[in-house]
Amino acid sequence: xxxxxxVVVEMPTTLAEFAETVGASIPRTDSRVKACGNAxxxxxxxxxxxxxxxxxxxxxxxxxxxxxxxxxxxxVPGVVAxxxxxxxxxxxxxxxxxxxxxPVLAPxxxxxxxxxxxxxxxxxxxxxxxxxxxxxxxxDPLPVVDDPVEALAPEAPRLHEKGNLCHEFHIVxxxxxxxLRKADLVxxxxxxxxxVDHATLEPDGAMAERDGDGVLVWTSSKGxxxxxxxxxxxxxxxxxxxxxxxxxxxxxxxxxxxxxxxxMAALLTWKTGRPAKVLLTREExxxxxxxxxxxxxxxxxxxxxxxxxxxxxxxxIADAGAYASFTHTVITxxxxxxxxxxxxxxxxxxxxxxxxxxxxxxAMRGYGVPQFAFALERQMDLIxxxxxxxxxxxxxxxxxxxxxxxxxxxxxxxxRLADLLExxxxxxxxxxxxxxxxxxxxESPRFRRAWGxxxxxxxxxxxxxxxxxxxxxxxxxxxxxxxxIGCPDTGQGSDTSMCQIAAQELGVPFYLVRVTSADTLxxxxxxxxTATRVTYIAGSAVQxxxxxxxxxxxxxxxxxxxxxxxxxxxxxxxxANLAAFCRDxxxxxxxxxxxxxxxxxxxxxxQGDAYGAYTFGVQFSxxxxxxxxxxxxxxxxxxxxDVGRAINPLLLAGQVEGGVAMALGxxxxxxxxxxxxxxxxxxxxxxxxxxxxxxxxxxxxILESEDPEGPFGAKGIGEPSAIPxxxxxxxxxxxxxxxEIGEIPITPERLSALVVARNRRD
Numbered sequence: 001x002x003x004x005x006x007v008v009v010e011m012p013t014t015l016a017e018f019a020e021t022v023g024a025s026i027p028r029t030d031s032r033v034k035a036c037g038n039a040x041x042x043x044x045x046x047x048x049x050x051x052x053x054x055x056x057x058x059x060x061x062x063x064x065x066x067x068x069x070x071x072x073x074x075x076v077p078g079v080v081a082x083x084x085x086x087x088x089x090x091x092x093x094x095x096x097x098x099x100x101x102x103p104v105l106a107p108x109x110x111x112x113x114x115x116x117x118x119x120x121x122x123x124x125x126x127x128x129x130x131x132x133x134x135x136x137x138x139x140d141p142l143p144v145v146d147d148p149v150e151a152l153a154p155e156a157p158r159l160h161e162k163g164n165l166c167h168e169f170h171i172v173x174x175x176x177x178x179x180l181r182k183a184d185l186v187x188x189x190x191x192x193x194x195x196v197d198h199a200t201l202e203p204d205g206a207m208a209e210r211d212g213d214g215v216l217v218w219t220s221s222k223g224x225x226x227x228x229x230x231x232x233x234x235x236x237x238x239x240x241x242x243x244x245x246x247x248x249x250x251x252x253x254x255x256x257x258x259x260x261x262x263x264m265a266a267l268l269t270w271k272t273g274r275p276a277k278v279l280l281t282r283e284e285x286x287x288x289x290x291x292x293x294x295x296x297x298x299x300x301x302x303x304x305x306x307x308x309x310x311x312x313x314x315x316x317i318a319d320a321g322a323y324a325s326f327t328h329t330v331i332t333x334x335x336x337x338x339x340x341x342x343x344x345x346x347x348x349x350x351x352x353x354x355x356x357x358x359x360x361x362x363a364m365r366g367y368g369v370p371q372f373a374f375a376l377e378r379q380m381d382l383i384x385x386x387x388x389x390x391x392x393x394x395x396x397x398x399x400x401x402x403x404x405x406x407x408x409x410x411x412x413x414x415x416r417l418a419d420l421l422e423x424x425x426x427x428x429x430x431x432x433x434x435x436x437x438x439x440x441x442x443e444s445p446r447f448r449r450a451w452g453x454x455x456x457x458x459x460x461x462x463x464x465x466x467x468x469x470x471x472x473x474x475x476x477x478x479x480x481x482x483x484x485i486g487c488p489d490t491g492q493g494s495d496t497s498m499c500q501i502a503a504q505e506l507g508v509p510f511y512l513v514r515v516t517s518a519d520t521l522x523x524x525x526x527x528x529x530t531a532t533r534v535t536y537i538a539g540s541a542v543q544x545x546x547x548x549x550x551x552x553x554x555x556x557x558x559x560x561x562x563x564x565x566x567x568x569x570x571x572x573x574x575x576a577n578l579a580a581f582c583r584d585x586x587x588x589x590x591x592x593x594x595x596x597x598x599x600x601x602x603x604x605x606x607q608g609d610a611y612g613a614y615t616f617g618v619q620f621s622x623x624x625x626x627x628x629x630x631x632x633x634x635x636x637x638x639x640x641x642d643v644g645r646a647i648n649p650l651l652l653a654g655q656v657e658g659g660v661a662m663a664l665g666x667x668x669x670x671x672x673x674x675x676x677x678x679x680x681x682x683x684x685x686x687x688x689x690x691x692x693x694x695x696x697x698x699x700x701x702i703l704e705s706e707d708p709e710g711p712f713g714a715k716g717i718g719e720p721s722a723i724p725x726x727x728x729x730x731x732x733x734x735x736x737x738x739x740e741i742g743e744i745p746i747t748p749e750r751l752s753a754l755v756v757a758r759n760r761r762d
């Protein structure tokens with residue numbers, strides 16, 4: 001028997017007391033089904049006639065594929081077929097909208113260890129695994145390009161026909177050379193960040209079946225309409241013959257879907273005519289999926305004695321890995337934020353991304369900004385120290401305030417960064433006083449403590465691409481409203497917050513709104529659940545649809561009853577009768593909402609209004625460093641954000657807490673290790689993640705400023721919450737140990753080496 005996911009979320013009537021929904025901490029609508037273990041993930045979908053797919057992956061980071069022999073695999077009981085690149089009926093390329101350069105199955109050249117060269121279809125998972133082992137592939141190993149700087153050298157092996165430069169981007173503002181001449185102090189430092197895995201608890205997967213003359217695909221997706229286009233291209237089908245539905249999703253953070261996996265499942269179904277499922281193992285996720293870009297960044301700041309920033313020069317290089325993925329937009333967005341939320345009248349900033357024989361790098365929470373935030377905020381502390389200024393005071397003197405311009409020349413408004421700094425510092429002082437009173441801050445020569453601070457800003461939405469959303473809202477004949485939105489709920493609770501926005505604008509209780517999300521047959525394209533865009537962009541479209549439908553229904557109610565109605569009655573019977581009247585009199589029961597972010601493409605100097613809105617934040621972290629073992633413990637975190645308007649404070653708190661924990665891992669322990677291009681820690685026994693024991697008490701400060709563009713003034717929080725944490729921890733450790741940290745994660749080995757080097761200099 002097949003177990004299929006429901007596309008309609010039933011709203012519990014126990015929430016009827018939430019008449020004012022925006023600003024209410026309404027529990028997530030899927031909380032009960034998940035708590036009871038009834039949520040349907042890809043792995044839960046079954047069919048009696050189902051096949052299992054398993055990819056044959058290259059052990060080499062760079063090699064020619066000379067021959068593939070599947071004869072031994074086809075003799076394994078249960079193996080049905082083995083497919084290679086030659087069996088793909090359409091175009092064997094997937095990728096982001098800007099560049100599609102990654103094959104589903106490598107046609108003759110593998111560019112990273114773990115790249116798929118064939119896929120086995122079998123009756124059982126065990127047979128598929130055994131079949132994959134028995135496919136004989138003859139490789140001719142090639143030199144491995146494993147350094148992005150060396151990759152851009154003229155003599156480096158060419159990994160792609162157009163060369164090894166994946167993308168570059170530049171920002172020029174004012175006259176940095178003149179700023180250098182006027183400077184009282186010039187500070188230059190190089191910083192490095194590592195490869196990081198998304199480490200979602202649910203590995204990627206997809207299930208497909210034939211649907212008439214097309215295919216139906218279930219997958220853990222962050223953008224079903226993108227998936228539909230990729231599957232259609234690979235199979236050579238019109239997009240209207242492909243339907244993609246998002247299942248429950250066990251974490252994304254930018255990683256899902258893995259497009260080759262989705263296309264493999266669709267390929268197996270298309271070729272065999274049978275349902276087919278492809279699930280990645282944990283090791284395959286580490287080998288085959290995209291990672292966060294490693295950056296090397298050199299900052300040069302020109303400042304006055306009073307702490308005024310005159311200008312900055314940034315030279316950065318990123319490792320794109322084997323294929324482009326989202327590198328174009330990731331490094332562009334990163335550089336736009338590289339000067340931070342500070343007034344910087346003069347700038348020369350550039351970044352290049354190079355192809356290597358490393359795992360592919362792409363979208364991850366923060367989208368290229370956490371790397372620059374670490375480097376910049378370390379630089380801020382270094383400058384403050386050399387000027388004998390308090391790090392917080394140095395930031396106060398330079399932060400963006402209403403009316404100031406960013407490094408791209410965009411004028412800022414509706415920001416409360418100064419208030420965030422002040423309120424955060426007040427909380428820090430209060431926590432220290434409380435901990436001293438309770439005996440938690442005892443002095444010890446072994447342990448050293450310090451606070452660190454980091455500020456951040458992040459533009460909401462896509463970079464370098466138009467960013468819009470379309471949704472539909474309908475009054476059903478049952479009296480319930482039904483919202484159709486293409487963005488999947490990837491765990492952040494967007495289905496709930498979108499219903500809150502719709503209910504608030506309609507003027508009805510929350511429980512009267514139901515939602516269907518992320519089904520390409522039923523929903524319009526509202527874009528992906530990425531780039532902290534769902535609340536701001538999709539939510540604005542939802543508010544518009546609700547406003548249109550409310551106006552239309554009030555007009556119909558006046559016509560039906562002959563009296564003026566100022567509001568819709570929150571009564572199912574009244575609404576059902578109104579729906580019947582509209583149907584009988586051919587009045588509209590459905591409204592379309594659409595919203596496009598008010599941003600513009602940047603010019604050739606990187607100048608222009610990059611985003612319609614920005615989220616601003618500050619994090620303070622207190623660390624305790626063991627000078628015997630060099631272990632760093634984070635004892636307290638105070639995180640402060642200006643969110644515009646909090647649609648759902650409960651969900652917002654969860655997003656902030658998750659972002660803070662992820663940033664802690666980024667700063668202290670997470671690092672993907674490679675040897676000759678091959679991942680050598682492809683599991684959670686050696687790839688370390690923070691646990692509940694590592695995450696300290698988190699004090700959240702949420703301020704509101706009501707951005708005029710967002711729904712009810714709301715902005716996004718998902719990615720910004722993960723940006724300043726690693727930098728604030730690094731600043732705290734640097735202050736505690738009197739060393740200048742230039743690389744994360746801050747492992748005991750790295751920290752002890754810095755202290756030894758400092759002692760030698762002293």
